[in-house]
Amino acid sequence: MKNYLNILLISAITLSLSGCVGGVVIAGAAATATANVIIDPRSNRDILIDNRIELDVSGLGNKAPFTEQARVTASAYQGEVLLFGQAIDQQVKNTLTAEVLNIDGVKSVNNQMQVRPLLPMSEVSNDVWITTKVKSRLLTEKELRGIKIKVYTEAGEVYLLGVVTREQAEIAIEITRNISGVKKVIQGFRYGVNESRIQEEEPAPTPAPVSKLSAVSASAAVSNEASAASDSNAEIIPYIEPVEVNSYQEQNN
Template sequence: MKKALILAAVLGLSACSTIYEQDTRSAKTELSDTHLAMEVAGIVNKPPYRGDTRVNAVSYDGKMLLIGQAKTEALRSSLVQKVREINGIETIYDQIRIKPPLSLGDVSKDTWLTTKVKSALIGSKKLNNVNIKVITEDSEVFLLGYVTYEQANEATEIARNISGVKQVIKGFQYYEPQQQPAQ
């Protein structure tokens, strides 16, 4: 049982990664975002959510993306309300689906889809050195990062054309091409 939980945790984390390791956030902001995501994980792993939800939290500049599943609308609503009470979260993007939590097989499939999408994005010359976070949940691909509109469209089209992807959801912040993102 313990091995299965560790494997599930590793697979869950591996379905969320970036195609390049550069990050435009300051170290303080990165640390704050990590702390916020850990606070959400702490809530999800306690009753009444543990076992009846599978929710991952991704924070970027104080904006929180919640993805996963909750068995009931009441659980989803209650969880989102608890997350709203966390100091430091500016905006919540609720992408929690009302359905039973994914199986380990489904999580493995999402990890494979993330790998395929990342590989395809890396192969694009238009996305050279662009930091895009790819998260896959139940065959839905979430793309996050600080990009131009052209880069967002390119990344979205690439992800949409990967076999097995049901839907692509953009969560980008945009800058004008003449601007360079802060390093």
């Protein structure tokens, strides 16, 4: 059964915590009868295409005109590409967006790259350490067993991506936002269905009331504001609308 809610969350929680670039895919313990198995609606072919897109984008930073001008990492899902990293100016960022849109299989681009000098190695190492801490903590959470969550960190901002339930999204966010050194938690979760709950004929989980987050439809790309938990100093940053391939090319012709 592929009962999939195509909901994309792109919201950032700015934290008031003090403390300390890498990307890691978190996979929980092997699935058991009680494991949380989430249905990913993508076919094997779609997954291969998304993986190729991510590799192609990662290689752009080592090619002219982006050498020493940008650091870019990508996450692709059914041809929808999320970019994060740094670009030295807005022109480089825009040029990179256009270049990614030309990659075969790309349907839209959401460029979250920061316009700033490239991170020094000391900050890159610190980001890798933060990613490691987030990874370790998520792996020990029993409610996230069997769940694949991509974790990336850029300048202390942690990106959480993957197909999860609403309840699992809340758990992963709450864990991450309380780790030392994390400045923001930026989620790009898509809501799937818990296969074990389907077999038990239980209703889909409802969002946990602790942290109310803005939900954005991938097709409508409309920003919604939401309030944060009363025990945190969180700020919801508006969703940035993806750039569709055709519209971007028309604007730049």
